[in-house]
Amino acid sequence: MSDMAFHDGERKVQALAGETAIANRNVAMLSDTVIGGARPFIAKQSMAVLASTDAEGAMWASVVFGEPGFLHTHDGRSITIDVAREDRDAADPIWHNMTAGADVGMLFIELSSRRRYRVNGTVLRIDARGAEVAIHEAYPNCPKYIQRRQLHQLEEPRRPAREVAEGTVLRGGVTDIVARADTLFVASRHAEAGADASHRGGRPGFVKLVDERTLRIPDYPGNSMFNTLGNIEADGRAGICILDFNGGQVLQLTGTAAVLTDQDDPRGETGGTRRFWEFTVNRWILRALPCTMEWQYVDASPFNPVA
Template sequence: MTESAQTVSQDDTFHRGELIAQQHVGVREKMAGIGPRVIRDYMPDQHRDFFEQLRFLLVGSRDDTGQPWASMLVGEVGFVSSPTERQLQVRAHAHPSDPLNENLHDGAALGLLGIEPHTRRRNRANGIVERVSDAGFLINITESFGNCPKYIQARRPALISLDSTVSVREEIGTVLTPAMAALISRADTFFIATAADENARHVGGRHGTDVSHRGGKPGFVRVDGDHTLTVPDFVGNFFFNTIGNLVTYPRAGLLFVDFSNGDLLYVAVTGKVIWDGPEVESFTGAQRLMQFSVSQARHVRSALPLRWSDAEPSPYLEPLGSWK
């Protein structure tokens, strides 16, 4: 394999929003050297093996209005396989109420996050769907990189059922109900799908959809009324995939999971980045804030055929604060 095939070229590594964020915190020059070495257009064998041992997979997609959504697919070990270093085959179906059902089609740009909470390992792979079939979908990987274990609460999943016909209750609205707000207020984890504005990229640069993990102490997502959420952003890898996307394309999709009963809460939002100020300073450890305005919320009860063990908090959370 040639060097050019092993990594994404430096000019293509980060789009304009990510570069703006890196410039804002003074790491743009540093990341210009790091990014091309660790962001690849193929999956190393370690990542391929990792995806194949997962019981669930996070997927970021966009609907026909451009709204990003975060989803979770579940299966027996082996439901994700890697035919080649540039492909993943996913044999699973989303829950009937999941937005992914409408967004999955040949040519769709998806963001994938593989995460193993009990080991705190996670890897990302973004790409373009080559083919959708009755069994699932095949995706061609255009971007692959690892993420650090920071802020992941250790939990071990157990599969209870894969029967997608089980009747569930669903509630949809344009604001958060008390039950939705309660789920968010006690969450120590959520997933966020964002998208790059295609006009914000370098010529030939990458674009598409990302999905990532956010973790904190229970209550780190502040609920203000029935339609505003505020979240601290802690020190990370300085790629600024999520923050950079929000800078140029503020729509995002949040996914909250109730790990005890399998409830899923999908939240469509418009976000903004609060870079500094008293509100940032009030949360110990916050480098900046993400603030979201809710446009739609979809609460699906007992939708997930997984239950998790009690959480072991991430050691990285210990010095961090909480909302005052």
């Protein structure tokens, strides 16, 4: 079963890390349905992270919002996303990318409790009411590296047009958002396994700007399955989404990524793995969040490396 569950990219990174045996044990978490206990968890969320691919093959990570209940699954075999057409942010690539038959990765994450659940699937329906995604793979993730935040206020979607900035290099205020980030979301994809959405977190500054188009991100110890890095190893296209919690903005970047193993790490930035990944920006979009939200920072993850 484990050989069927992992693709070639995941197997390669597992072997390089010497963690194949651990991955084989952890594969038992995988399911083709959402387990019963996770269904009410999904239904109470007010946000979800979605990974999608645009018409040119670029990967995008998006965050969609709604009142609790806008995400739900009745039988655990598909997930419904109730975002009406008039409430969608046209500047977010997700609403152009979600076509019938398209791969979608979904991450349901509750920052206040450090709980998260990953689901990968295929779009069954997209219409004026919302979308339905058939589940291919579902599994829980551990609470590591999540900074706790409490969402106190989620207002109705804004109707007026919002200012959107775009670019291809990282300068000015965009670099400030990256430098302050302690939370980001990653979109990646494998030709056969489909799209995947995942979380990365650390102390502010854990994302390093190498130059105007390159980010360097440490890879901390995890579940040893290497879904994200395996996808990057096999494909290379990736997307990043950074929420600017204080500024009420979201920064989305698309580009390519590469896995770096056995790197010098004198400051212990990787938590002992000596792994990084570098992201090369092809395009970015900066826009206001579609709702007015008030986030209260609670505390940092105790698992964050000190460096």
